[in-house]
Structures are given as C-alpha cells and as structure tokens.
Amino acid sequence: MDRLDDPYRSVEYGCKPPSRPGLHLLSYAEMEAMPEPEWLVEGLIQKRSTALMFGKSNSFKSFLAIDIGLSVETGRDWHGNAVSAGGVLFVATEGANGVGRLRIPAWYQHHAVSEEDRRAFLYPQEICLDAADDVTALIAAMNIRGAFALVVLDIFGGSMKGSEIEDKTARAWVHGIQRILRETGASVLTVAHTGWADDTRARMHTHFWGSFDSRLRMEGDKDALTGTLTVERHKDADSNGSWGFRMAQAGGSLVPELDENVKASKVRKLSPQQRTALDALDDAIVANGVRKFGQEWPPCNVVQIDHWRTHCDKHGVSDSGKADSRKKAFQRVRASLQERGLIRFYDGFVWRCFDD
Structure with missing residues (x-):
C-alpha cells in the first residue's frame, strides 16, 4: 500500500493514530447539507445555542430572562417574535425565593395562564458548571423531568466554583455548558452583570465572553421602570434587533410590556x-x-x-x-x-x- 493511502501514516510523522474509534469526519457534501440554524425565539436565541444577556444591576435583566423563558414554555410569541415551544428550567443561583414565589407566578398571572398550564421548573441554588459532577447531576435531573428547550441561568457568578476571571474556570465552565447543549438539546441563556468601569461588556474572562453564540445587552432605568434589550452579536445570523419595554406591576412583581417609545441608548461610553x-x-x-x-x-x-x-x-x-x-x-x-x-x-x- 502506498504511504499516502495508509490511514496510520501519521505515526511516521510523530503523531498517534486516533484513539477513539467511530469518529465521523464530514465530507464536503455533508458540510453543504448541514441544516440552517433554527430559532428558539425569532431573532433572539437559536435552538441548541448559548446566549448571554448582560447589563448593569437593576437593569431588569432577570425580569426579561423570565419573560423570554416563560414565552418559550407557554409557546406564546415573544412580543411579536415567533417562539418554538418547549420545556424551560430556571437555575436561580441567587434570589430563588423571589423568582419562584413572586416573579414566575406574576408573569403567569399577568398573561392569564391557567394553573394546569404552568409547567416551568426551578433549581433554587448555586451550581458549579465548571465541575463535571454538577453538570452530570443537572443533566440527569433534566432527563428525569422530560425534554427541555431552554435553561435560564441567573446569575452567572453563582454558576461556578472557581473565579469568573480565571482561564481554567472559563474553559471548564464552557465545556460544561456545551455538554448541556449536546446531551439535552436545550439552549442556555446566561444572565450576567457588567463591570462598573466598562458597562459595554460582561464581567468575565475573555474565554467566556467569546464562547457565546449570541450576546444581548440590557439597559434599564430603575426610576422610570423602562428597559431596552439589544442584540449585540449573533455568530450565525444578522446581528440586529432592539426592543423597548415598560415594566408593569403584576402580582407583587414586574412584567415587561413592549413599548415602542422606549429606545436604547445611542451613546456608548467607549469610543x-x-x-x-x-x-x-x-x-x-x-x-x-x-x-x-x-x-x-x-x-x-x-x-x-x-x-x-x-x-x-x-x-x-x-x-x-x-x-x-x-x-x-x-x-x-x-x-x-x-x-x-x-x-x-x-x-x-x-x-x-x-x-x-
């Protein structure tokens, strides 16, 4: 056999042959046949993808994350954007009591969702997604409950045992998130704070920042009870879209209502x-x-x-x-x-x- 036809010829050049059998390499025809990305929430989050929502404290990030998640769970259009319905899990690493007792029920009540149709799930504590055992346990719990379309992780800082600015932590965490996507088929929406000095970027290591398929920037006015959500970046789609909201009082909490008069800030603090x-x-x-x-x-x-x-x-x-x-x-x-x-x-x- 000619050396160029030898599947183990890499040994001659100092490389080991594949140690894991069954790996499939895509041909050009298979590459061309790869499916187009599908939207979980039209223009906002794609199926089996990672999304980051970031903003300052008190910018209503958590309320928007609940709004997005429960729109998916109930199959209702998200403020005019089509939704692919599916199970939703909220992982509340802080403030879980308020999320489960007030915020989620308030959204259901505001949208007149009957008790029997309220099917969201909540994991009410911190979790270490940079630890393989915690990721395995979360996936197992999700599989017991059924199929999920979305995991809402709020808030980012409570989802790891290491530091959010360390490379080692970042790589392990991203690997854990990719396992969730791969083994459950769900998308993951992560909510994170910005830094005080640079509010155009989430407070996290570069490896985290670059790993998300979509980045969504949230701005809010606490006194006016208004907020805007802007698509900053989609890796595999046009990066456009901005929505203004007015926060309506409901059931001891707040629920976002679309308001075209509320506009995102056009002035970025960085040149x-x-x-x-x-x-x-x-x-x-x-x-x-x-x-x-x-x-x-x-x-x-x-x-x-x-x-x-x-x-x-x-x-x-x-x-x-x-x-x-x-x-x-x-x-x-x-x-x-x-x-x-x-x-x-x-x-x-x-x-x-x-x-x-």
Whole structure:
C-alpha cells in the first residue's frame, strides 16, 4: 500500500493514530447539507445555542430572562417574535425565593395562564458548571423531568466554583455548558452583570465572553421602570434587533410590556477606537496570554504590551499606513484606557481590569 493511502501514516510523522474509534469526519457534501440554524425565539436565541444577556444591576435583566423563558414554555410569541415551544428550567443561583414565589407566578398571572398550564421548573441554588459532577447531576435531573428547550441561568457568578476571571474556570465552565447543549438539546441563556468601569461588556474572562453564540445587552432605568434589550452579536445570523419595554406591576412583581417609545441608548461610553483596542487585547490574551504568580499579578492571564500593539495594528486602531502614526494612535488609546481604569500594566505586561 502506498504511504499516502495508509490511514496510520501519521505515526511516521510523530503523531498517534486516533484513539477513539467511530469518529465521523464530514465530507464536503455533508458540510453543504448541514441544516440552517433554527430559532428558539425569532431573532433572539437559536435552538441548541448559548446566549448571554448582560447589563448593569437593576437593569431588569432577570425580569426579561423570565419573560423570554416563560414565552418559550407557554409557546406564546415573544412580543411579536415567533417562539418554538418547549420545556424551560430556571437555575436561580441567587434570589430563588423571589423568582419562584413572586416573579414566575406574576408573569403567569399577568398573561392569564391557567394553573394546569404552568409547567416551568426551578433549581433554587448555586451550581458549579465548571465541575463535571454538577453538570452530570443537572443533566440527569433534566432527563428525569422530560425534554427541555431552554435553561435560564441567573446569575452567572453563582454558576461556578472557581473565579469568573480565571482561564481554567472559563474553559471548564464552557465545556460544561456545551455538554448541556449536546446531551439535552436545550439552549442556555446566561444572565450576567457588567463591570462598573466598562458597562459595554460582561464581567468575565475573555474565554467566556467569546464562547457565546449570541450576546444581548440590557439597559434599564430603575426610576422610570423602562428597559431596552439589544442584540449585540449573533455568530450565525444578522446581528440586529432592539426592543423597548415598560415594566408593569403584576402580582407583587414586574412584567415587561413592549413599548415602542422606549429606545436604547445611542451613546456608548467607549469610543470606537477604545472598543477596538479592548477587542485587540482580548485577542492578544487568547493568542499569547500567560499566567504570572505573585502579589503584583492578577488572577488572570496577562500579555506582553508588544503583542497587544501587534493585534491593535491588525484590528486597525489606526488606519494610517505609517508606522509612526500607528504607534502614536496606540499610545493615545492605551493612555485613555489606563486613565479610565480598564487596563493595568506591570513589568512590560498588560491585562484587563475587573471589578472585585
């Protein structure tokens, strides 16, 4: 047999043959035949996908998450957007009593859902989705109850045993979420806080941030009882869509009602150049980040400043073709981000700042 036809020829080049039999590699024809993504909630969350809803405290994130989840559970259109009905599990890692006793019943009551048609489930405590045993237990509990279309995880910080800014925790957590998708067929909607310094991004490690199929930004006005939900990004669909809500009093809680007069803020606190530089920093940390130990170093990966600058050039922080102009643009955006407390430096390395 010719060496090029030998399925174990990789051994000759220092690679081991596959250790797991039965792996199927897609042919080009099979790639072409892969199905289009289907929507669980039209324009908002796709089936068997991960979605992140992030926003400041008191921006009504939890109320919108309940609204989305119970729309799926009852099969009702979500404010004019078609829904594919299915079972829903709420994992309330904090405030579970209020969620189960007040917020979910208030939504059902507001929408006149009969007692026999109230079928949502609640897991009322923290869970460690970066621990394989906890993921296995959750999947087993879901399988006992039947088929689920959506898991609402609220709130992100209570869903892991490690730190939300550590790479090791992030990788284990993402692996756990992917197991839930794969073994139950459900989508997962995760609710998370933003940092105080940068409210355009959830407070989490870069690996978490980049893992979600959809990112949804929530803004709210506590005094006016209004909020907006905006699609910031879909990996596999057009990233557009924004909805305004007025929060209606119902059963000792609040329920979102669509209000076209409520608009999302058009002013982002970060300039496009600052946003681009932070995206470049995220990429640099993923590509070249290292972990340092000692009192001077943070509990997350850091990266050499030169690597960050290289990624800034790739992202186009400056569109000038001149090296000197690009260098000055980098220095300006670097100084502005440091002044705002979004990044820190030590010994030639840089990292993102996170709230304590």
